[in-house]
Amino acid sequence: MSIPNDSLNESYSLNVNGTLREVRDAWLGESLLYVLRERLGLPGAKGACEQGECGSCTVIMDDRAVCSCLVMAASATESRILTVESLGENGRLSDVQQAFLDAGGVQCGFCTPGFIVAVHHLLDQNSDPDDEQIKEALSGNICRCTGYGRILDAVKVAARGRRDGVGS
Amino acid sequence: MDHLLELLADHDDASVLAGGTDLMVEVNLHGRRPGTVIPVGGLEEMREWNHRPRSNSVTIGAALPYSDMERGPLAELLPALAQAARTVGSPQIRAAGTIGGNLGTCSPAGDILPVLAALDATIHVLHRDHSRDIRFADFMTGVKRNCLTPGEVVHSVTVPLTRGWQGYAKVGTRNAMVISTASACLVHDAEEGHVALALGAVAPTIVRAVKAEAWLSRQVDLRGTFRVSPETAHEFGLRAASETSPITDHRSTAEYRRHAVSVLARRLLERSAS
Ligand SMILES: Cc1cc2nc3c(=O)[nH]c(=O)nc-3n(C[C@H](O)[C@H](O)[C@H](O)COP(=O)(O)OP(=O)(O)OC[C@H]3O[C@@H](n4cnc5c(N)ncnc54)[C@H](O)[C@@H]3O)c2cc1C
Ligand code: FES
Ligand code: FES
Numbered sequence: 164m165s166i167p168n169d170s171l172n173e174s175y176s177l178n179v180n181g182t183l184r185e186v187r188d189a190w191l192g193e194s195l196l197y198v199l200r201e202r203l204g205l206p207g208a209k210g211a212c213e214q215g216e217c218g219s220c221t222v223i224m225d226d227r228a229v230c231s232c233l234v235m236a237a238s239a240t241e242s243r244i245l246t247v248e249s250l251g252e253n254g255r256l257s258d259v260q261q262a263f264l265d266a267g268g269v270q271c272g273f274c275t276p277g278f279i280v281a282v283h284h285l286l287d288q289n290s291d292p293d294d295e296q297i298k299e300a301l302s303g304n305i306c307r308c309t310g311y312g313r314i315l316d317a318v319k320v321a322a323r324g325r326r327d328g329v330g331s
Numbered sequence: 332m333d334h335l336l337e338l339l340a341d342h343d344d345a346s347v348l349a350g351g352t353d354l355m356v357e358v359n360l361h362g363r364r365p366g367t368v369i370p371v372g373g374l375e376e377m378r379e380w381n382h383r384p385r386s387n388s389v390t391i392g393a394a395l396p397y398s399d400m401e402r403g404p405l406a407e408l409l410p411a412l413a414q415a416a417r418t419v420g421s422p423q424i425r426a427a428g429t430i431g432g433n434l435g436t437c438s439p440a441g442d443i444l445p446v447l448a449a450l451d452a453t454i455h456v457l458h459r460d461h462s463r464d465i466r467f468a469d470f471m472t473g474v475k476r477n478c479l480t481p482g483e484v485v486h487s488v489t490v491p492l493t494r495g496w497q498g499y500a501k502v503g504t505r506n507a508m509v510i511s512t513a514s515a516c517l518v519h520d521a522e523e524g525h526v527a528l529a530l531g532a533v534a535p536t537i538v539r540a541v542k543a544e545a546w547l548s549r550q551v552d553l554r555g556t557f558r559v560s561p562e563t564a565h566e567f568g569l570r571a572a573s574e575t576s577p578i579t580d581h582r583s584t585a586e587y588r589r590h591a592v593s594v595l596a597r598r599l600l601e602r603s604a605s
Contacts, residue, residue, distance in 0.1 A: 214361040227426035233355040238370040303421025
């Protein structure tokens with residue numbers, strides 16, 4: 164249970180996107196965001212604030228959408244972690260990713276992976292969210308470019324697609 | 332649990348890690364170098380809650396995330412707790428953050444703390460060699476200070492269930508992702524005929540407005556449902572605010588905080604009187 168303080172050579176494994184991934188010689192204080200990006204070659208989750216404010220680092224951990232910058236990676240060995248890279252199949256975009264493109268919800272794209280993960284999480288629980296529910300679900304994700312209007316449109320497009328039985 | 336308490340007792344430098352939403356900010360941005368880290372999120376007994384009808388109370392594990400308090404049966408039993416939980420940060424923060432962490436940090440702006448104060452919660456603290464039950468009023472001792480000693484961990488909190496309205500409200504600079512400028516929790520106990528009011532972010536610790544509470548009991552019979560005049564509600568707010576000692580800092584001024592908390596107290600009282 165405890166993580167000892169010989170802090171420069173932690174080795175542990177993480178269950179990421181369904182695969183056990185070895186993390187070697189890491190520092191104890193490393194965030195999951197850092198480990199995903201710098202040690203496991205998964206740069207989808209983005210880092211901006213590193214204090215839970217922007218949501219660009221959002222991943223799914225044990226069916227909850229969390230900020231990976233606030234997860235101590237070495238404490239997540241028992242968790243199932245899903246990153247934006249796990250969405251879509253065989254190089255095809257997921258329904259939410261496609262909807263973001265179609266609705267023009269992507270400008271510079273920095274915030275996009277965090278939004279995509281948060282929207283997947285929302286729609287997996289509720290495929291018919293109203294505007295308030297969408298805004299509430301995305302209140303932890305910041306976008307500096309779009310003004311959110313088209314992101315809202317994209318969520319509605321994806322939601323409609325799911326209700327009509329298109330996409331996953 | 333025993334193993335965890337052993338580890339905690341054996342490591343002076345140990346930090347308990349729950350949701351990480353305070354601790355990791357310290358590590359990422361303020362150069363905190365954790366020694367031994369003891370995660371508690373995996374301990375089932377610290378992540379569950381139980382309704383105890385015999386003692387008419389609810390016990391909540393210290394590592395239960397806020398998102399589990401926002402809705403469902405726990406929210407029905409403790410609406411003020413659900414409302415406070417809903418105001419914390421963002422969905423991502425609420426999916427991780429816990430009561431144990433709010434108590435560990437003990438910020439005067441911690442949103443759960445006024446609820447624990449108004450409900451007169453008991454904090455269950457464990458150590459390898461002893462256990463303690465501490466009233467919230469004795470637990471928080473100052474700005475970001477509590478009475479925990481090395482080797483201790485908050486296991487759970489117990490709050491009594493009361494019949495009557497309860498609610499939480501806070502003022503901040505916007506609606507989402509905001510630390511309280513001032514906050515208040517009001518709990519009406521219709522059987523005892525009492526209203527409890529706790530105020531956050533307006534003093535070094537959470538303030539119970541005991542004088543305003545007592546004054547109100549003299550003005551109004553608080554058993555069952557009750558009504559208050561606008562004048563009484565207004566004065567209740569002013570009296571409550573006079574029991575606080577707010578400061579001016581980067582989030583707000585003392586004057587504004589005192590005003591805001593009087594408005595919160597008045598509104599909560601008006602909502603509780605129907
Ligand atoms: C973006 C953002 C927004 C936020 N918004 C709010 C807000 O609106 N309102 C609010 O109140 N807070 C807010 N916070 C602060 C934080 O989310 C809360 O204080 C939360 O309750 C901390 O819980 P945690 O489980 O994440 O604690 P952690 O970070 O895991 O721990 C915090 C401290 O408590 C100690 N600790 C944790 N569990 C225990 C235990 N069981 N026993 C003893 N000590 C323990 C730790 O050692 C550490 O010192 C915000 C934080 C962020 C990053
Ligand atoms: S980088 Fe994690 S929330 Fe901003
Ligand atoms: S598209 Fe640029 S931050 Fe959102």
